[in-house]
Amino acid sequence: MKKITVLEMQNATKGVLICGKQDTMIEGIAIDSREVAAQDAFFAIVGEEQDGHIYAKKAAENGCRAIVVHNKQIADEIKEIRSDIAILLVQDTTRALQDLAEWYLSLFPIKKIGVTGSTGKTTTKEMLYAVISQKYKTLRNLGNFNNHIGLPLTIFHLNDDIEVGIFEMGMSEFGEIHRLADIVRPNYAVITNVGTSHIEYLKTRENILKAKMEITDYFQKEDQLFVNEDNDMLSKEVLLQCIQEKKKEDDSYCESFQIITAGESKEADFQLSNRKDLGENGIEFTITNENTTEDFFLPLLGNHNGLNAMLAVAVGMSLGISLKEAAEGLANIESTNRRLNIEERNGIKLIDDTYNASPDSMKAAIDVLMSISGTRKIAILADILEMGDVAEEYHYQVGEYASHKEVDVVISVGKNAKFIAEGAKAASKNTAVIYHEEKETLINKLEEFLKSGDVVLVKGSNGMRMTEIVKKVRSL
The missing domain is CATH 3.40.1190.10 (Mur-like, catalytic domain)
Structure with a gap:
C-alpha cells in the first residue's frame, strides 16, 4: 500500500479525529485485530456475526497506528489505553472503509x-x-x-x-x-x-x-x-x-x-x-x-x-x-481452490467443487465428472441455497440432468436435495440414487461404499459445508 496520512483518511471518510496526529503515516489497512501490523489502521467493521469494536482495544494493544470506529464509548476506552494512537470517529465503519478505498483508488x-x-x-x-x-x-x-x-x-x-x-x-x-x-x-x-x-x-x-x-x-x-x-x-x-x-x-x-x-x-x-x-x-x-x-x-x-x-x-x-x-x-493458468480441483487418493479420483453452487454450475460439474476416466462416476450433491420458491423445481432438474448424463450413483444431501434424488430416480432406472438429509449419516457410510477406481464429485452451496465430505474422502 502507498503511504497515506491520517489527515487524508479523515478527509476521505469525513471522520472526526478525537485523538492522535493528522500527520501520522499509515501503510496498511486491517479489519482483523490478530493480523494488524504496527503501521496499520484498524477498521472496526460490524459484520453479520462479529462486531469489530469488540476487538478494537486488542488492535490498539497490538500496536497499530490508527483505529477507525463508530462507537464513541469504544473510542474513549482506547484513548485511555493509548494516547499516542490516532482515533477516527465515523458514522459507519463499513462505509468509511469503502469511501477510503474509493479515494485511494482515484490516486x-x-x-x-x-x-x-x-x-x-x-x-x-x-x-x-x-x-x-x-x-x-x-x-x-x-x-x-x-x-x-x-x-x-x-x-x-x-x-x-x-x-x-x-x-x-x-x-x-x-x-x-x-x-x-x-x-x-x-x-x-x-x-x-x-x-x-x-x-x-x-x-x-x-x-x-x-x-x-x-x-x-x-x-x-x-x-x-x-x-x-x-x-x-x-x-x-x-x-x-x-x-x-x-x-x-x-x-x-x-x-x-x-x-x-x-x-x-x-x-x-x-x-x-x-x-x-x-x-x-x-x-x-x-x-x-x-x-x-x-x-x-x-x-x-x-x-x-x-x-x-x-x-x-x-x-x-x-x-x-x-x-x-x-x-x-x-496455457499457464492454475485452478482456483475448491473450484473443480481434481486429486487422487488410494485409487479414488476426487473432484472438489465445494466453493459454491447454482443449478447451472451443478450441471457443468456433472459434465466434468463424466469426462474423467474411472470405474464408477459418483456425484455427491448438496442443497443449492438461496433458491426460494423455485428450489424444488431446480433441484429436481439437477437430478434429472445427472441421470440423463448416466451418472452411476447420485448421492444427495440436505433438505432440498431430496428433490435431486426424486429427479434422478424419475429420469432413469440406470442411475443408483441415495438420499441423506444429514451429512453425518453419509460420512459414516463413505468408507464402506467408496472403492478404488471411483470418480467422486462433491458439490454444494458454501453454507452446506461440503468440505467435511471432501475431508472424509481424502482420509479413506
Whole structure:
C-alpha cells in the first residue's frame, strides 16, 4: 500500500479525529485485530456475526497506528489505553472503509475491469489476470474478496507499479453492485452469464440481469461491456432493452457505451469454436476475432471454461494483447481452490467443487465428472441455497440432468436435495440414487461404499459445508 496520512483518511471518510496526529503515516489497512501490523489502521467493521469494536482495544494493544470506529464509548476506552494512537470517529465503519478505498483508488491512473455474473466470476477473473499479466502489471481480488468489504481491502494492495486492476463483484440483491461500481468506476465490465443464483431475493432472471447491469452505472461512452451472447439474457436485444429501461429510471445514465459480444454464433465479435474436452487434462478450443484465429489450450477441468476464456481474451485484445499472447497466458493458468480441483487418493479420483453452487454450475460439474476416466462416476450433491420458491423445481432438474448424463450413483444431501434424488430416480432406472438429509449419516457410510477406481464429485452451496465430505474422502 502507498503511504497515506491520517489527515487524508479523515478527509476521505469525513471522520472526526478525537485523538492522535493528522500527520501520522499509515501503510496498511486491517479489519482483523490478530493480523494488524504496527503501521496499520484498524477498521472496526460490524459484520453479520462479529462486531469489530469488540476487538478494537486488542488492535490498539497490538500496536497499530490508527483505529477507525463508530462507537464513541469504544473510542474513549482506547484513548485511555493509548494516547499516542490516532482515533477516527465515523458514522459507519463499513462505509468509511469503502469511501477510503474509493479515494485511494482515484490516486492511480490505471485501467479498471469489473467482473460479475451468476457463475464463473472468479474463474473469469483469474483468466483475465493470466491474459493481462502477459503485458501489464496487474492486481486482482484474492480468493473470494468480491463483496462490500473484500473489494475495498483489495484496493489497498494497489501501488505505483500497477497498471491494470481486475475487480470481481458479487451480489445477492439490488444496489450491491451499484455501490461496488461507484467505488471502482470500471472502464471495462464483464458479465459472464445470468442464471438463477440468488433468485430467492431477486425473484426473476430479469431482475438478476438488472442487478448485474449496475456494473455499468458509472460508464462513460468510451467504456466497454463484454458479454457471453449465447446466454439468453445477454443477447444484444435483451441488453438494449435493459439499457433503455435504466435510462428511463435515471436520465444521467450513459446508454452509448460499446457492447462487445463473445459466443459460439458467427454473429459474435469473438467467436468460440472447436471446443474439445480433454477430461482431467483440460480443454482445447479456437477463438476467432475478425480475420485472426488462434488455438487455445486451457489446463482447467470443464468444457464450459471455454466460455469464460473467450471473455478474458476479448478484454485482453481491447488492452492491446494479441490472441497469441492471450493463449500463452491461459496455457499457464492454475485452478482456483475448491473450484473443480481434481486429486487422487488410494485409487479414488476426487473432484472438489465445494466453493459454491447454482443449478447451472451443478450441471457443468456433472459434465466434468463424466469426462474423467474411472470405474464408477459418483456425484455427491448438496442443497443449492438461496433458491426460494423455485428450489424444488431446480433441484429436481439437477437430478434429472445427472441421470440423463448416466451418472452411476447420485448421492444427495440436505433438505432440498431430496428433490435431486426424486429427479434422478424419475429420469432413469440406470442411475443408483441415495438420499441423506444429514451429512453425518453419509460420512459414516463413505468408507464402506467408496472403492478404488471411483470418480467422486462433491458439490454444494458454501453454507452446506461440503468440505467435511471432501475431508472424509481424502482420509479413506
